[in-house]
Amino acid sequence: MTTLTKSAEIEAFLDKIAGIDNDAGVGSRRTKEIVRKIVGDLFDTIDRFDVSENEFWHALNFVAGGAPEFGLWAAGLGFERFLDIRADIKDRAAGIPEGTPRTIEGPLYVAGAPLVESGARIDDGSDPSETLIMHGYVRDVAGHPIPGAIVDVWHANTKGNYSFFDPSQSDFNMRRRVKATQDGRYEFRSIVPSGYSVPPGGSTDLLLRAVGRHGIRPAHIHFFISAPGYRHLTTQINIEGDPYIFDDFAYATNENLIPHVVHQDDPAKIHAAGLNSPYADIAFDFTLPPAAKADDESLSTRQRALAG
Structure with missing residues (x-):
């Protein structure tokens, strides 16, 4: 065998x-x-x-x-x-029902991000990148909405840096726990992130270079999705069009996790969104299978950074 x-x-x-x-x-x-x-x-x-x-x-x-x-x-x-x-x-x-594909967490999560309502802005406005509005629904495998599901989101700025690890950024910049509405809908506003590379000259960079590899990740947004009675999901989406999207040093790309990015330039839609310039729009739904046991609802016990 x-x-x-x-x-x-x-x-x-x-x-x-x-x-x-x-x-x-x-x-x-x-x-x-x-x-x-x-x-x-x-x-x-x-x-x-x-x-x-x-x-x-x-x-x-x-x-x-x-x-x-x-x-x-x-x-x-x-x-x-x-x-x-x-x-x-x-x-x-x-025989566990299929939900949204899992993919890696990465090392840059920080526990304790503020809990906000759907529709909140999660960046501090200091990065002049294109505005991003991301939205969708959290549903069970039968397609029913999951009221109050938590969409824990974190991503980099346009320099590829994450708050907490980058002291120049404000606390929890581009990090929030977004609470879905009663009909399972979530939405947040931020900026379109960039990818990043491992620290130049660091141990990871030296090892990868020694085997002829690079240490670059495509632009992406991380998520934990959770709700009582459902399996905890660790996943991320890639930003469509990134040149490294299928050459990720961390092997996290999944074709089912590359939503279409609409670069919205319709004046009426820009005005309806309360903006003054074109923005990027991403629609993406998350699906959670039911938890078979209590541990299914929780994060692994991997060591993580804790702000404060």
Whole structure:
């Protein structure tokens, strides 16, 4: 019987992670082979011992000892994506109804963002980028609205920087928990974000360069979606048209998570939105399966930043 880590999908994924599929002569072949072996063995350990998400993050936090870039290593070496692949396989085997696809959390979430009503603005106005209005519904798998669902959203500015980690930004800039209405509708206003790269010259950057890879993420917006009685969702959308959308160093892109961006320039619609200039409009609905057990409703116990 073929194990998951010996499947063609994961073998190809490991080749991509280690840069072995790059035949342009970039990077050290020896380093690529060592990285592939290490990551492959860790993938196999996760699969063989059925390592849970909580166990993985506890172990990583222990090894990291607070090192600031281990979250980037986990994304760039494919561990977060691998955990998602395994979770998806388990869900299918258990017959769990399909909801909005999960994808990686990344290392830049900050707990404690203010809770606001649907329609709130979540940026502080300091970044002159194009205004974004994002809206949609949170529904169950039968299509019924989920009243009061929480849409926890965070994203970067046009420099690719996140508040809290970028001290030049105000507290919780572009971070909010948006409460959906009774009919499950959510809306927030912000700016269109940019992608970012790992810190130049940092440990992640040096490792990726050694295997001939870059450390760039396409523009994206992160979400936690939650409601009592439903499975907690960790996901993100990509901003349509970004040149790195299918070349994400963190492997988070999903074709079902790339909503169309309407660049609205109709004067009547601009006026109706209370704006004075064209804006970007994104409509996207989230679907949550029911929780089978209490733990399904909660975040993993991964270590996260806490403001304050």
